[in-house]
Amino acid sequence: MPAYAIIGGQWGDEGKGKIVDFLTADAQAVVRFSGGNNAGHTVMNDEGEFKFHLVPSGIVWPHPICIIGNGVVVDPVGLLAEIDGLQRHKIDVSRLVISDRAHVIMPYHIALDGLEEKARGKDALGTTGRGIGPAYMDKVARWGIRMGELKDVVGLRARLEALVAQKNAHIKLYDGEPFDASELYERCLAWSEQLGDYIQPTEALIEDMLARGDAILLEGAQGALLDLDHGTYPYVTSSSATVGGAITGSGVHPRHLKGIMGVFKAYTTRVGAGPMPSELDDEVGNTIRERAWEYGTTTGRPRRCGWFDAVAARYSASVNGFTSAVLTRLDVLDGLGPVKVCVAYKLDGEIITRFPSSASVLERCEPVLEEFEGWDNPTAGLQNMKDLPRQAKTYVRRLEDLIGCPISIISTGPKREETVLVHPVL
Ligand code: GDP
Ligand code: IMO
Ligand code: MG
Numbered sequence: 001m002p003a004y005a006i007i008g009g010q011w012g013d014e015g016k017g018k019i020v021d022f023l024t025a026d027a028q029a030v031v032r033f034s035g036g037n038n039a040g041h042t043v044m045n046d047e048g049e050f051k052f053h054l055v056p057s058g059i060v061w062p063h064p065i066c067i068i069g070n071g072v073v074v075d076p077v078g079l080l081a082e083i084d085g086l087q088r089h090k091i092d093v094s095r096l097v098i099s100d101r102a103h104v105i106m107p108y109h110i111a112l113d114g115l116e117e118k119a120r121g122k123d124a125l126g127t128t129g130r131g132i133g134p135a136y137m138d139k140v141a142r143w144g145i146r147m148g149e150l151k152d153v154v155g156l157r158a159r160l161e162a163l164v165a166q167k168n169a170h171i172k173l174y175d176g177e178p179f180d181a182s183e184l185y186e187r188c189l190a191w192s193e194q195l196g197d198y199i200q201p202t203e204a205l206i207e208d209m210l211a212r213g214d215a216i217l218l219e220g221a222q223g224a225l226l227d228l229d230h231g232t233y234p235y236v237t238s239s240s241a242t243v244g245g246a247i248t249g250s251g252v253h254p255r256h257l258k259g260i261m262g263v264f265k266a267y268t269t270r271v272g273a274g275p276m277p278s279e280l281d282d283e284v285g286n287t288i289r290e291r292a293w294e295y296g297t298t299t300g301r302p303r304r305c306g307w308f309d310a311v312a313a314r315y316s317a318s319v320n321g322f323t324s325a326v327l328t329r330l331d332v333l334d335g336l337g338p339v340k341v342c343v344a345y346k347l348d349g350e351i352i353t354r355f356p357s358s359a360s361v362l363e364r365c366e367p368v369l370e371e372f373e374g375w376d377n378p379t380a381g382l383q384n385m386k387d388l389p390r391q392a393k394t395y396v397r398r399l400e401d402l403i404g405c406p407i408s409i410i411s412t413g414p415k416r417e418e419t420v421l422v423h424p425v426l
Contacts, residue, residue, distance in 0.1 A: 004218065009262035009320075072099070264308070264403065310403065318404070326407070334376075
C-alpha cells in the first residue's frame with residue numbers, strides 16, 4: 001500500500017529526476033502530480049541523457065506504470081514530441097497513462113503567458129512561457145478543457161466557440177492575435193487521435209496497485225519555494241509543488257503516504273525572478289554555474305546560484321513534513337575551497353531564523369553565513385558514506401541538523417550509480 005512523495009525542497013531543479021530514476025528500481029509506478037512542461041527532469045543512464053517535461057522519469061525502466069496525474073496541465077504538442085523522442089530511443093511508452101482529469105494547455109494559454117509577462121514589464125515573473133499560469137487559471141475559473149474531453153469530443157466544438165470568444169476578449173486587452181475556434185477544434189481532433197489511447201481514469205488503477213502492495217512514487221515538479229501557497233509569492237508557479245499537491249494531484253490519499261522525501265541541492269539555485277537571499281553575485285557563483293552547468297533544462301536560461309539556504313530549507317521541511325532529505329550535487333562543491341551555509345537572515349538589523357511570507361521582506365534579508373572547511377578529495381561518483389572526505393561528512397551532518405530531518409540519500413553525480421544510500425527509504 002505504500003506511496004512515497006519526492007518533492008523539490010528549494011526553487012526547483014534539485015535533481016528530482018535523477019532521484020526518481022534511482023528509486024524506480026524498487027517501485028511499480030511513478031505518478032507526476034503537478035505542473036506541466038515548465039518542468040525539466042534529467043535522467044542519465046547508459047542509453048544517454050533524457051530530459052522529461054511531462055512524462056514521469058521512471059519511464060526509462062522497463063517495468064513501471066507511468067502516470068500523468070490529474071493535477072498536471074498537459075501541452076499535447078509538447079507531450080507528443082516527448083513520446084516521439086522516447087519511441088526513437090526504443091522506450092516502451094505503452095506503460096504511459098494520462099489522467100482524464102488532467103487539464104489541457106491550449107495554444108491560447110501559451111499566447112497569454114507571453115502577453116501577461118510583457119504586460120507586467122519590470123515586474124515580470126520570468127515564467128517558462130509554457131502557458132502554465134493561464135491553464136491553471138482556467139482550471140480554477142472552470143473554463144478549462146480536460147484530457148478526457150479530447151477522448152470524448154461531443155460538445156467540445158460548441159464549448160470551444162464560447163471559450164475562444166472569452167479568450168480572444170482577454171487577448172485583445174493585450175493587443176494579441178486572436179484564435180480561431182474551428183482551427184483549434186481540428187487540432188483537438190488530431191490530439192484525440194494521437195493521445196486518446198493513453199487517456200484513462202486513473203483512480204481505480206492507482207487504488208488497485210496500492211491494494212496489492214505496489215510501491216508508488218509521486219514525482220514532484222518545481223520546488224516548495226515555487227509552490228503557489230507556500231512559495232515566494234508572487235514569484236511562484238501556479239500549482240501546488242508541496243506534499244498537499246502530491247495528494248490532490250494524484251488521487252492517492254494521505255493514509256497511503258509512507259515517506260515524504262525532500263530533494264535539496266548541496267547549494268541553492270533559482271531560475272526566473274524573485275528573492276533569493278543567499279544568491280552569490282560574484283566569481284564563486286559563476287564558478288558554481290559553469291562547473292555544474294547550471295542552465296535551465298526547459299528554457300536554457302542561466303540559473304542564479306548561491307549558498308545552501310538553511311532558513312528556507314527548514315521552512316520547506318516544515319511545510320512538507322519531510323521524513324527524510326536527499327542531498328544532490330555534493331560533488332559540485334569538490335575542490336571549491338571553503339563552503340558556506342546561510343543559517344539565518346539579517347532583517348533591518350535583527351537576526352531572524354523564520355522564513356518570511358512576504359517577497360518584499362525576503363528581498364531585504366541578508367544572509368548570515370556559517371563557514372565550513374572545503375575538501376579537495378573528490379566526492380564525485382562515491383557510493384559509500386565512509387568514503388566521503390571528513391570535511392564533506394561534517395558539511396552533510398550540519399545540513400541534516402539545519403534541515404531538521406535525516407539525510408537518506410546523497411547524490412554524487414548525475415548517473416544512477418553515483419549515489420550513496422545512507423539508509424533505505426522504500
Ligand atoms: P530536476 O528538475 O529536479 O529533475 O533537476 P534538473 O534535471 O532540472 O537539474 C538537475 C541537474 O543536475 C541535471 O543536469 C542532472 O543530470 C544533474 N544532477 C543530478 N544529481 C546530480 C549530482 O549529484 N551531481 C551532479 N554533478 N549532477 C547531478
Ligand atoms: P523542475 O520540475 C525551476 C519557475 C520559472 C519561474 C516560475 C514561474 O524542473 O524543478 P511558470 O512557467 O511555472 O509559470 O514559471 O517558476 N519554474 C521552475 N524553476 N525548475 C522548474 O521545474 C520550474 N518550473 C517553473 O522559472 O520563475
Ligand atoms: Mg528541472
